[in-house]
Ligand SMILES: Nc1nc2c(ncn2[C@@H]2O[C@H](COP(=O)(O)OP(=O)(O)O)[C@@H](O)[C@H]2O)c(=O)[nH]1
């Protein structure tokens with residue numbers, strides 16, 4: 427059965443790192459989403475995201491989309507189907523609002539992985555190290571941008587505390603072997 431590992435959690439928790447690991451070790455492709463935010467150092471067009479202008483973003487057909495500050499983000503059904511053509515198991519990084527949409531539309535095809543760290547300080551340190559703008563970091567670690575796990579999503583969430591990367595990888599190994607059964 428086709429399945430999607432839906433990855434959500436605070437900025438800096440390790441969502442991209444996890445998605446990259448799943449891709450590199452298990453060939454689980456990431457469903458690329460579209461954004462109008464600028465590329466960060468090290469990011470590549472059509473690799474991290476499909477980077478769009480406000481104009482090109484308007485022309486796309488979205489499954490769901492959201493705005494974060496002055497930037498837009500969205501995921502398309504086309505991109506999901508494209509990834510499912512390559513593999514029955516795919517991953518997708520979304521924010522918490524996106525999780526509601528996917529659970530509603532795709533039901534038991536969704537394996538919801540909520541990634542977090544034990545402390546907010548760890549998130550801030552990682553984001554500083556990653557080279558994020560300190561003003562943006564403040565926004566990302568407060569309010570709705572923190573992407574806390576809402577009470578009503580707890581029953582669907584598989585919580586992964588990513589403090590230690592090697593422990594995280596071994597937890598991911600067990601998750602993948604269960605999902606591939
Ligand atoms: N709902 C939704 N959220 C998205 C989409 N693409 C990215 N996001 C979320 O947008 C937020 C900001 O992403 P980004 O600017 O890359 O920063 P990051 O959180 O540091 O990785 C993150 O919470 C992502 O999970 C999308 O297509 N739909």
Ligand SMILES: Nc1ncnc2c1ncn2[C@@H]1O[C@H](COP(=O)(O)OP(=O)(O)O)[C@@H](O)[C@H]1O
Nearest residue numbers: 437438439440441442443552556588589590591
């Ligand atoms: N377990 C970990 N311990 C220390 N640093 C980590 C860990 N997991 C990820 N990182 C680093 O933290 C930063 C944020 O991770 P990233 O995967 O970009 O998070 P997100 O996609 O959730 O914003 C990156 O520089 C990444 O290399």
